[in-house]
Amino acid sequence: MSFNAEKDSELLKALGHPIRLKIVAGLMEHDGCNVSKMVDNLGISQSNASQHLAILKRSGILKATRNGTKTCFSISDKRVANIIQALKK
Amino acid sequence: MSFNAEKDSELLKALGHPIRLKIVAGLMEHDGCNVSKMVDNLGISQSNASQHLAILKRSGILKATRNGTKTCFSISDKRVANIIQALKK
DNA sequence: TCAATATATTAGAATATTCTAATATTCTTG
DNA sequence: CAAGAATATTAGAATATTCTAATATATTGA
Numbered sequence: 243m244s245f246n247a248e249k250d251s252e253l254l255k256a257l258g259h260p261i262r263l264k265i266v267a268g269l270m271e272h273d274g275c276n277v278s279k280m281v282d283n284l285g286i287s288q289s290n291a292s293q294h295l296a297i298l299k300r301s302g303i304l305k306a307t308r309n310g311t312k313t314c315f316s317i318s319d320k321r322v323a324n325i326i327q328a329l330k331k
Numbered sequence: 332m333s334f335n336a337e338k339d340s341e342l343l344k345a346l347g348h349p350i351r352l353k354i355v356a357g358l359m360e361h362d363g364c365n366v367s368k369m370v371d372n373l374g375i376s377q378s379n380a381s382q383h384l385a386i387l388k389r390s391g392i393l394k395a396t397r398n399g400t401k402t403c404f405s406i407s408d409k410r411v412a413n414i415i416q417a418l419k420k
Numbered sequence: 421t422c423a424a425t426a427t428a429t430t431a432g433a434a435t436a437t438t439c440t441a442a443t444a445t446t447c448t449t450g
Numbered sequence: 451c452a453a454g455a456a457t458a459t460t461a462g463a464a465t466a467t468t469c470t471a472a473t474a475t476a477t478t479g480a
Contacts, residue, residue, distance in 0.1 A: 247352045250418045255347030259438090263340040277457065290439060292458055311447045311456045324417035328410050329339045348468090366427065379469065381428055400426045400477045 256301035257325065261286060262294050266303060266317065267326055274304075274315035345390035346414065350375060351383050355392060355406065356415055363393075363404035 257263055261284060268280065281291045295315060298304040305318035317323065346352055350373060357369065370380045384404060387393040394407040406412065 245356065245415070245419045247349045247356065251347050251349045251352040253347075253418070254343045254352065254414075258340050258342075258344030258347040260336045260340045263336045263343065267334065267336065278455095287440070288457070289441080289459085293438085296458080308447085308457095311454095313457065321417050321420055324420065325343075325414050326334070328413035328417055329342070330334045331410055331413065367425095376470070377427070378429085378471080382468085385428080397427095397476090400424095402427065 252301055253303065253319065253321070254325075256297055256303055257322070259294070261290075262298055263326075265291075265294060265298065265315075266322060269304070269315060269317050270323060270326065275309065275312055277313060277315075341390055342392065342408065342410070343414075345386055345392055346411070348383070350379075351387055352415075354380075354383060354387065354404075355411060358393070358404060358406050359412060359415060364398065364401055366402060366404070 257266060264284060265280065268274070268283070274280070277291060277295070278288075281288050284291065295304065295306070298315075299306060303317065303319050303322055304315045306313050306315050308314075346355060353373060354369065357363070357372070363369070366380060366384070367377075370377050373380065384393065384395070387404075388395060392406065392408050392411055393404050395402050395404050397403075
């Protein structure tokens, strides 16, 4: 798959917010089936979390699957883990 | 070096613009000692290029060294190459 | 020193992002 | 079906980003 600055910059832009980066990094370690807990951990409002999650979905970084009243979020772009690994070096 | 969402999201945010991502990806392949050529290749104004370069400098992604009336830009954060590699996978 | 070249800075209008508060939707269970 | 739980959406004010146009600064060579 080759590099496309227009598309790829959107991915980086979506990751380029501290809350969204924490959400995604968190999903690499814990499962994402409890948004309320996410909200508590991040210290933000439910609405704000939902909006950030929507941005991450729209950009193709996360996908959501419903499970009763809960929604499970997981990382759907396999490049994201490598990007976050690269940050840690 | 460990991951810091506040700081690292700034890096991704700076890369999260098509022009800036093109500049940085370009610097991985060609030397950056000719901003006029950069401007031509990107089809943007000199002022705009200079402003994007300033953002990339401020975020620590690029460093500039002067050489006469010209300025050479190069990538100063070693994680950046890995991030761009990760995008290509 | 003066003009030319190369890059940087400033100002400001247009647009985009971010957050809070309020409300809506969806699903489950009694 | 009604109520509660979990998440999503909307509206709108505050702030930030992006671009163009104009101007400024720095360096070199005649």
